[in-house]
Amino acid sequence: MGVERELRAIVGEAGLGDADDPRFRHDATEAQALEGRPDAVVLPASTAEVAAVVRWCCAHDVAIVPRGGGSGFAGGCVPIHGGVVVALDRMTRVRAFDPLLWRIHVEAGLRTRELRRIARESGLLFPPDPGAAEQSQIGGNVATNAGGPHAYKYGVTGRWVTGLEAVVPPGDAIEVGGPLRKDVAGYDLKSLLIGSEGTLGIVTAVWLRLVPAPEAAIPVAAFYRDARAGCAAIERVLGSGIEAAALEYLDAGALGAARDAYPSPLPPDAAFMVLSEADGGTQEAARVAAELREALGDGALIVHSPDGPAETAALWRWRDGVSIAVTAKRGGKVSEDVAVPLDRLAEAIEATLEIGARHALEACSWGHAGDGNLHATFMLDRRDPEQLARAESAAAELFALAARLGGTISGEHGLGWVKSGHLGEQWSPATVRVHEAIKRALDPKGLMNPGKKAP
Numbered sequence: 001m002g003v004e005r006e007l008r009a010i011v012g013e014a015g016l017g018d019a020d021d022p023r024f025r026h027d028a029t030e031a032q033a034l035e036g037r038p039d040a041v042v043l044p045a046s047t048a049e050v051a052a053v054v055r056w057c058c059a060h061d062v063a064i065v066p067r068g069g070g071s072g073f074a075g076g077c078v079p080i081h082g083g084v085v086v087a088l089d090r091m092t093r094v095r096a097f098d099p100l101l102w103r104i105h106v107e108a109g110l111r112t113r114e115l116r117r118i119a120r121e122s123g124l125l126f127p128p129d130p131g132a133a134e135q136s137q138i139g140g141n142v143a144t145n146a147g148g149p150h151a152y153k154y155g156v157t158g159r160w161v162t163g164l165e166a167v168v169p170p171g172d173a174i175e176v177g178g179p180l181r182k183d184v185a186g187y188d189l190k191s192l193l194i195g196s197e198g199t200l201g202i203v204t205a206v207w208l209r210l211v212p213a214p215e216a217a218i219p220v221a222a223f224y225r226d227a228r229a230g231c232a233a234i235e236r237v238l239g240s241g242i243e244a245a246a247l248e249y250l251d252a253g254a255l256g257a258a259r260d261a262y263p264s265p266l267p268p269d270a271a272f273m274v275l276s277e278a279d280g281g282t283q284e285a286a287r288v289a290a291e292l293r294e295a296l297g298d299g300a301l302i303v304h305s306p307d308g309p310a311e312t313a314a315l316w317r318w319r320d321g322v323s324i325a326v327t328a329k330r331g332g333k334v335s336e337d338v339a340v341p342l343d344r345l346a347e348a349i350e351a352t353l354e355i356g357a358r359h360a361l362e363a364c365s366w367g368h369a370g371d372g373n374l375h376a377t378f379m380l381d382r383r384d385p386e387q388l389a390r391a392e393s394a395a396a397e398l399f400a401l402a403a404r405l406g407g408t409i410s411g412e413h414g415l416g417w418v419k420s421g422h423l424g425e426q427w428s429p430a431t432v433r434v435h436e437a438i439k440r441a442l443d444p445k446g447l448m449n450p451g452k453k454a455p
């Protein structure tokens with residue numbers, strides 16, 4: 001095929017992927033039956049190759065779809081309109097690591113888990129911990145500005161990026177920031193690219209800030225009879241000024257889907273879970289854990305704290321598996337990631353169930369309670385187009401709800417394909433126009449990940 005022949009001349013045989021490989025057609029939104037078909041797949045080995053591919057695509061009016069680990073939940077890397085998928089899998093080098101200066105410079109294709117391992121082996125922590133760490137890449141995390149349970153204390157990915165290298169249309173490699181802790185010289189182009197979901201350029205490398213790893217991390221899990229009791233406990237944690245590292249929740253449906261795998265026995269009437277964690281120096285973590293046990297214990301059926309690092313790891317592994325356990329219930333789900341102000345969390349959790357009931361769909365939610373971020377979910381059989389249509393209507397109601405409660409339609413997964421065009425529900429027309437003007441300025445031909453984020 002002509003496109004492949006020309007791209008082979010840029011990236012060589014080893015840099016050409018198989019466009020028929022089903023892996024390149026999906027991301028984790030697969031359970032929603034979302035699929036695309038690339039015209040070609042390239043796996044560049046250097047920033048120069050990425051730039052040459054983007055230059056070729058821009059010269060030939062061919063769409064470019066950046067792809068990280070494919071763990072996204074918004075269809076962002078799915079080649080819905082075809083085009084050239086640029087997968088960063090081969091760009092995994094650590095370009096520099098200065099443990100004594102708490103910083104690392106890595107290429108975009110490095111997997112999240114690998115990055116965290118490298119930091120940990122030098123006594124450091126890269127705090128962002130989105131759930132699919134074995135699959136996601138740092139470039140994908142930057143492109144979605146990914147969060148995770150510990151974003152409650154440590155913030156989302158963007159907070160840890162001090163510099164980045166990216167390729168923007170028509171094929172220019174640019175650098176902003178670097179191994180710097182402060183830089184206010186120009187417009188904040190770094191933040192503009194963070195969270196841009198591959199619609200402005202391809203991130204090829206990042207400078208990241210690290211912190212000394214906490215000596216101890218002690219999870220505290222509490223179980224309640226209902227959502228109201230659980231949400232009251234969450235508010236107590238906040239109101240008491242306890243600095244938890246994570247503050248998560250699971251409602252009855254999510255807990256029901258995952259409870260059989262929970263690493264210790266649960267009371268049969270447990271219908272809401274709050275999972276928190278204390279970290280820091282050994283004494284500090286123990287003190288905060290005791291405060292959490294007290295604040296969460298009021299009205300709880302049971303409070304459980306795992307004993308030691310192995311049990312702690314097992315608990316977080318279980319938490320990582322919640323999304324998969326919920327999918328397994330019916331084989332598919334439409335799962336959104338709306339976020340609301342904290343004082344509206346209980347309302348949003350209840351409203352998710354009401355919306356599901358109105359559309360005759362089993363619903364549930366879980367998520368990052370401390371950030372007001374819900375994974376509000378409608379379960380379905382993905383072979384049934386009618387159920388899928390009802391779930392999409394339910395999701396549209398959810399977006400309206402988030403906007404009405406003063407929240408956002410995406411707290412962490414981005415808009416991708418599935419929420420593309422919905423910005424106007426939370427922003428005024430003038431604000432949306434500024435967003436569109438930025439897209440036109442950087443990508444005048446509209447070739448960077450078309451149809452994603454803003455239509």
Ligand SMILES: Cc1cc2nc3c(=O)[nH]c(=O)nc-3n(C[C@H](O)[C@H](O)[C@H](O)COP(=O)(O)OP(=O)(O)OC[C@H]3O[C@@H](n4cnc5c(N)ncnc54)[C@H](O)[C@@H]3O)c2cc1C
Pocket residue numbers: 027028065066067068069070071072073075076077088108129130131132135136137138139140141142143144145146147148149197198199201202203204320323324412413416449452
């Ligand atoms: C089980 C599970 C749990 C999850 N938990 C969380 C969570 O806790 N928090 C959270 O935020 N997310 C979570 N996610 C979603 C997902 O893991 C994150 O969005 C992740 O950051 C995506 O990274 P990726 O490398 O897989 O990107 P992909 O899915 O490959 O791509 C995502 C988007 O980024 C763009 N992109 C990818 N790489 C680049 C690049 N180098 N340059 C420019 N654009 C690029 C793509 O075009 C696409 O728009 C979870 C997903 C799963 C499956």
